[in-house]
Amino acid sequence: MNLENIIRENVKKLSPYSSARDEFEQFTKPMIYLDANENPFSNGMNRYPDPQQKELKAIIADRNNVSKENILLGNGSDEVLDLILRAFCEPNRDNIITLPPTYGMYGVLANINAIENREVLLNEEFQPNVEAIINAVDNNTKIIFLCSPNNPTGNSFTDSSVIKILNQFKGLVVIDEAYIDFSKDESWLSVLKDFPNLIITQTLSKAYAMAGLRIGILYASREIIAVLNKIKPPYNINGLSQETAVKKLLQSTMPTQVRKILVERNKLIEALSKCLFVEKIYPSDANFILIKVDDANFRYQQFIENGVVVRNRSNQPLCENCLRISIGTKEETEQIIELLKTFNNAEKSIICR
Numbered sequence: 001m002n003l004e005n006i007i008r009e010n011v012k013k014l015s016p017y018s019s020a021r022d023e024f025e026q027f028t029k030p031m032i033y034l035d036a037n038e039n040p041f042s043n044g045m046n047r048y049p050d051p052q053q054k055e056l057k058a059i060i061a062d063r064n065n066v067s068k069e070n071i072l073l074g075n076g077s078d079e080v081l082d083l084i085l086r087a088f089c090e091p092n093r094d095n096i097i098t099l100p101p102t103y104g105m106y107g108v109l110a111n112i113n114a115i116e117n118r119e120v121l122l123n124e125e126f127q128p129n130v131e132a133i134i135n136a137v138d139n140n141t142k143i144i145f146l147c148s149p150n151n152p153t154g155n156s157f158t159d160s161s162v163i164k165i166l167n168q169f170k171g172l173v174v175i176d177e178a179y180i181d182f183s184k185d186e187s188w189l190s191v192l193k194d195f196p197n198l199i200i201t202q203t204l205s206k207a208y209a210m211a212g213l214r215i216g217i218l219y220a221s222r223e224i225i226a227v228l229n230k231i232k233p234p235y236n237i238n239g240l241s242q243e244t245a246v247k248k249l250l251q252s253t254m255p256t257q258v259r260k261i262l263v264e265r266n267k268l269i270e271a272l273s274k275c276l277f278v279e280k281i282y283p284s285d286a287n288f289i290l291i292k293v294d295d296a297n298f299r300y301q302q303f304i305e306n307g308v309v310v311r312n313r314s315n316q317p318l319c320e321n322c323l324r325i326s327i328g329t330k331e332e333t334e335q336i337i338e339l340l341k342t343f344n345n346a347e348k349s350i351i352c353r
């Protein structure tokens with residue numbers, strides 16, 4: 001892959017905005033900063049935040065055994081995904097490939113940026129159809145988006161299918177690992193160096209319990225990171241989010257919480273497997289379960305009437321009559337399990353075993 005051939009012409013040519021803080025970051029002695037038109041009265045937030053989020057990146061780099069030069073942070077994964085499209089895809093000319101049923105944002109971002117979204121359905125096992133994907137590629141295909149573990153199906157893609165796509169496609173392959181910390185499989189980060197066309201995205205929104213902070217993480221080669229840095233808004237992670245994320249990451253509550261969530265996932269699977277209205281429980285590597293039920297609209301409504309909101313995924317391809325249920329706390333799971341028992345008496349008169 002030659003990165004120069006994939007970058008959009010205007011991005012290649014543009015000179016990025018240079019923020020006041022970028023230019024003088026190497027100064028270690030205390031300086032008087034009169035360069036950014038800030039209010040000088042200290043209140044903890046009167047200064048612009050670090051545009052390169054060095055403290056936060058150092059922690060993330062250290063935990064994941066990568067160098068901070070291989071990291072870019074965004075205002076949620078949404079922003080990093082959008083940056084990838086804007087850096088590499090020429091509107092009204094280029095295309096991307098996505099594999100439905102999958103995360104809806106890839107298609108939405110493609111639409112916003114006037115980029116064609118070529119959809120190649122997953123197979124019946126919710127695995128990538130590698131041959132069909134490669135057949136869908138043309139000279140204007142810039143990016144293939146893989147979501148593993150996949151949302152909403154919950155499964156991970158097999159190593160062999162991912163490797164084939166990485167080897168056979170000459171553009172960029174994005175692996176969205178939003179749910180990787182719930183998975184028995186390892187992250188693809190360990191092979192980042194072997195594939196110059198690989199981009200991995202993760203997030204602090206799910207396992208790390210910081211959805212409210214909006215912090216998405218992108219890992220890629222230094223060359224790719226440099227291109228994305230050219231177009232990212234200079235202060236894209238606000239000061240409060242950077243500070244809070246650093247604090248929370250140092251508390252290290254993630255592994256314990258993930259373990260607890262996986263215990264509840266097993267309990268819920270067990271309870272659902274006894275319900276006759278549940279026709280199929282798909283294997284999950286994530287903090288949610290996809291189930292096929294007798295009548296998704298009916299069951300969705302039934303959940304709502306009992307004060308529980310789940311996600312109806314019926315309108316997605318291959319997901320007819322499917323509901324996606326996130327895993328909650330122990331107490332929430334106990335309530336859901338009690339509720340499932342009452343679904344016995346529903347109009348449809350279908351009973352739990």
Ligand SMILES: *Cc1c(COP(=O)(O)O)cnc(C)c1O
Binds near residue numbers: 079147151178204205
């Ligand atoms: C939840 C989710 C994300 C996270 O998005 P953020 O903008 O970081 O909150 C990314 N990808 C997938 C597939 C998701 O389900």
